[in-house]
Every structure is written in C-alpha cells, then in structure tokens.
Amino acid sequence: MDKTVQQILLLLTVSSMFLTACNSRNNEENTSSEESLTIHQNSKEGVTADESNNGDSQDSTLNHEGSDEMEDIRIKLTFNNEEVIVNMDDNPTSKDFLSLLPLTLTFEDYAGTEKISYPSNELSSEEAPSGIDPTVGDFTYYAPWGNLAIYYKDFGYSNGLIKLGEIESGIENLENLNGDFAVIIEKMD
Template sequence: MKKNVQRILLSLMVSSILLTACNNRTNEENTSSEENLTTHQSSKQGVTADESNNGDSQDSTLDNEGSDAMEDIRIKLTFNNQEVIVNMDDNPTSKDFLSLLPLTLTFEDYAGTEKISYPSDKLSTEEAPSGIDPAVGDFTYYAPWGNLAIYYKDFGYSNGLIKLGEIESGIEKLENLNGDFTVEIEKMD
C-alpha cells in the first residue's frame, strides 16, 4: 500500500511539473503574440514597441503631435499667376496624395460644378468612407475614376468620393476659369 501511495504521489508531482511547464510555454506564446501585435500596431503608427510600452502619457503625446502636424499641412495650387491654398485633412488618402507632391496636372471643368484632373497614380482608399456630400471648396478624390475634384458649386452625395482637404482661400479663382488649365501643386512650408 505504501508503494501505491508513493506511485500516486510521484505521478501527481510529475503531472504537476508537466502542467506547469505547459502553462509557462502557453504564457510565453501569448506574451510573444501580444508583443508582436503591439509592435505591428506601433509600427503602423510610426512608434516602436519600446515607445508604445512607456505609458499612456507618452502615447497621447505622440498621437497629439501626429494629428497637429497633419492639421498644419497645406498645399498650394498655382495656375495662371494665381494661387489657391488648401488645408489638408488627416486621412490615409490625403497622406498618399501628399507623397506624390510636387505635381503638375491639367484640370478641366466637369458638369459646371467641379474642376477635375487625373493623377498618374491611384490613391489609397484605406479607411475611406463610402462617400461624402461635398461642399463648395472641398478638395477631393473620386476613387471609382481615380480623379481629383475641386468643388466650386454645391453638389449632392457621391459614393466613392473622399475628402482630401478644404480650400482656405482662392475658390473664386477656380470658378471663373474656362477650358483646361495647368496647375502646379506643392506642399507649403
């Protein structure tokens, strides 16, 4: 009987050790997966895993700096010795457009409401809404056709339309243009 009790105790100890070892391995795998996820999410935001683990206050500072920086980005459209200033929105499509600058494009009138042009590259539609109802002065991208559109008259909701920014000054200069015109687009300092 004593040998049976010893065998049972030995079996319990071995089982306990094995379960503890398995549990540690599972915890290590979970921790590794969480670290990989954190690293992946942080790298998408331009932050290293070490920076993302330094506390909430640093994370909120980085988020605020990123959004402030994007809010301050403006572009200049130059044509016929005129300038139009656009304040860019903070979205992936706007950022993709900014990466193409400087650009020289030919714009044309479309439907008496907007000036359009076709950049050579399609822009990202990541995180884009299904569409918007543009307002006068909106600088947009129409994903189905791959064109930029600057609205100088009111227009209704459009599927596939993504707002890139809003004209800060000079919309009246576009409204009165007839025919095709060449525009130089560049980021402002």
C-alpha cells in the same frame, strides 16, 4: 422513340447537375463576400477578424501610435498667376496624395460644378468612408474614376468620393476658369 427519351433524360440530368454546381458556387461566393464585408466593417470599427468570428468580441480600437500625424498641412495650387490654398485632412488618402507632390496636372471643368484632373497614380482608399456630400471648397478624390475634384458649387452625395482637404483661400480664382488649365501643386512650408 426510347432513344430520344433517353437523350432528353440525359440532357435534363446533366443540366440539373450543372445548375446545382453553379448555384453552389454562387452561394460560396456570396458567403465569402458577406464574410469579407463583415470583416471589413468590423476592422473599421476596430474589431479583428478573429473577434468577429467568435461570439465574444470585445471593444478594441485601432492603434495609431507612431503614425504620422498631419497638423496644419497645407498645399498651394498655382495657375494663371493665381493661387489656391488647401488645408489638408488627416487621412490615408490625403497622405498618399501628399507623397506625390510636387505635381503639375491639367484640370478641366466638369458639369459646371467642379474642376477635375487625373493624377497618374491611383490613391489609397484605405479607411475611407463610402462617400461624402461635398460642399463648396472641398478638395476631393473620386476613387471610382481615379480623379481629383475641386468643388466650386454644391453637389449631392457621391459614393466613392473621399475628402482630401478644404480650400481656405482662392476659391474665387477657380469658378470662372474656362477650358483646360495647368496647375502646379506643392506643399507649403
């Protein structure tokens, strides 16, 4: 009987050591994740990692000198002898998308609300908000799935949705399209 008790005690000791080690690792991962989140949030606010870790952080702003300013950049979507004109927003995701143009993509309807397509490259989500509440005419990128989405009906807030631009003309050309359709996307002069 003594041998059985010793085996049980040994098993309990090894199990408790394993659980303690796992819990310690989870705490380290949680602490690391929290620090990363704090640094990411502070970087969005213009605070560097060094400033966030010491008590005397100062207000600072991100330096955008020398960045490529986008003013009145528009793209044209051409399909079925129709056109849609989109006025692009000035953000890193939009710039990344523009660098891929010209493109020919196949769009399809999704949920009777939006037309979607999957470009071959994922776009940057740098400096992107956590999500947006799209409105009719928004030209967007849904980062979790890696797809473009053009809203022709209202939709609720979506995490991971990034606005690339807004349709300035031709939204009516999208609403009644059924099935898949090819779209040529190019910058306008």
